[in-house]
Amino acid sequence: MIPVTKPFLPPQEEYQAYLDTIWENGWLTNMGPLSKKLEGRLTEHLKVPNLLFVTNGTIALQMAIKALDLKGEIITTPFSFVATTSSIVWEGCTPVFVDIDPNSLNIDASKIEAAITPNTSAILATHVYGNPCDVLAIEVIAKKHNLKVIYDAAHAFGVEVYGKSIFEYGDISTCSLHATKLYHSIEGGLVITKDPALFQKLKHIRNFGISSFYEFAELGINGKNSEYHAAMGLANLKYIDAIAKKRKMLTSRYDELLQDTALKRPTWHPDSENNGAYYPVIFETEEALLQVEEALKQNQIGTRRYFYPSLATALPYLNPTEMEVTDSISKRVLCLPLYYDLLMEEEVDTIGDIIKNILV
Numbered sequence: 350m351i352p353v354t355k356p357f358l359p360p361q362e363e364y365q366a367y368l369d370t371i372w373e374n375g376w377l378t379n380m381g382p383l384s385k386k387l388e389g390r391l392t393e394h395l396k397v398p399n400l401l402f403v404t405n406g407t408i409a410l411q412m413a414i415k416a417l418d419l420k421g422e423i424i425t426t427p428f429s430f431v432a433t434t435s436s437i438v439w440e441g442c443t444p445v446f447v448d449i450d451p452n453s454l455n456i457d458a459s460k461i462e463a464a465i466t467p468n469t470s471a472i473l474a475t476h477v478y479g480n481p482c483d484v485l486a487i488e489v490i491a492k493k494h495n496l497k498v499i500y501d502a503a504h505a506f507g508v509e510v511y512g513k514s515i516f517e518y519g520d521i522s523t524c525s526l527h528a529t530k531l532y533h534s535i536e537g538g539l540v541i542t543k544d545p546a547l548f549q550k551l552k553h554i555r556n557f558g559i560s561s562f563y564e565f566a567e568l569g570i571n572g573k574n575s576e577y578h579a580a581m582g583l584a585n586l587k588y589i590d591a592i593a594k595k596r597k598m599l600t601s602r603y604d605e606l607l608q609d610t611a612l613k614r615p616t617w618h619p620d621s622e623n624n625g626a627y628y629p630v631i632f633e634t635e636e637a638l639l640q641v642e643e644a645l646k647q648n649q650i651g652t653r654r655y656f657y658p659s660l661a662t663a664l665p666y667l668n669p670t671e672m673e674v675t676d677s678i679s680k681r682v683l684c685l686p687l688y689y690d691l692l693m694e695e696e697v698d699t700i701g702d703i704i705k706n707i708l709v
């Protein structure tokens with residue numbers, strides 16, 4: 350059985366060594382020494398001014414919306430994981446969907462302005478599969494219309510664009526450290542902002558709004574993460590370069606194997622490198638996708654229709670909106686297996702052969 354993804358696990362004794370320190374410290378959660386150490390190491394690794402380690406990527410998004418005090422409409426993408434949209438609704442705001450670009454599969458920046466109304470407070474865009482949005486165009490639009498920008502960078506760990514971390518763009522960026530992501534702490538998330546005042550506010554929000562003993566600065570939530578999760582983050586961070594390298598090799602191998610087929614790949618941002626978070630392919634028709642999905646399944650090979658269906662039509666708590674590009678792409682996109690333990694020759698080549706047998 351080849352699953353579509355498999356979490357990276359560090360050598361067990363290395364995780365155990367971190368657990369030993371938890372027993373020594375007797376500190377289990379609430380911004381403990383391992384969580385602090387992880388935040389320090391990640392700040393360095395990602396070259397960002399500062400970041401917060403939080404419960405998960407969804408809480409990270411909700412904290413971002415709360416910290417920016419967003420109200421009314423938030424312009425967003427229908428081609429993402431459900432948490433991008435649900436956090437907007439959960440925070441009492443209204444998602445306004447803008448169609449995606451057929452090549453990058455990110456929100457189409459040229460269509461954002463037409464969706465802005467007097468009630469628009471922000472843009473919440475996803476760097477889909479770790480492929481950077483048109484951050485410069487979005488910045489110009491946001492400045493012109495006085496809008497805040499949040500990036501759901503759940504897929505974009507380690508991505509750089511124009512010489513700096515992708516997490517530095519927008520007012521706030523969030524990341525997910527869930528077990529299925531490229532780099533993980535079992536469950537976990539990150540909130541990143543360059544603005545020191547906003548950073549302080551987010552710190553309070555993460556801890557119930559508490560500013561000091563018996564004092565409250567904000568409306569907050571429990572966005573803290575535990576020492577056990579920080580331990581996994583620290584143990585995995587040692588292997589992040591090896592993980593990234595392996596994923597890039599597997600990606601190139603897939604590219605090579607599938608180059609003579611009709612499959613298309615998202616067009617990457619010209620100033621950024623693919624971090625190998627996912628391997629999506631776009632079929633000419635949904636029928637071809639279903640055929641390949643079935644053939645792979647017959648061979649015990651998992652795939653995932655990320656992202657299908659469109660968030661603008663799928664959610665029972667929103668009125669369905671048809672979007673030409675998203676509806677078409679989401680029916681035709683499939684993610685192939687990609688993870689650290691995937692075997693280059695035997696497994697990737699087998700997957701390539703099965704796909705080629707059907708398509709060519």
Ligand SMILES: *Cc1c(COP(=O)(O)O)cnc(C)c1O
Pocket residue numbers: 405406407408429430432433475501503504525526527537538
């Ligand atoms: C995984 C993911 C999230 C949610 O992250 P969790 O850590 O699972 O809460 C949000 N947005 C996108 C795009 C994701 O892929």
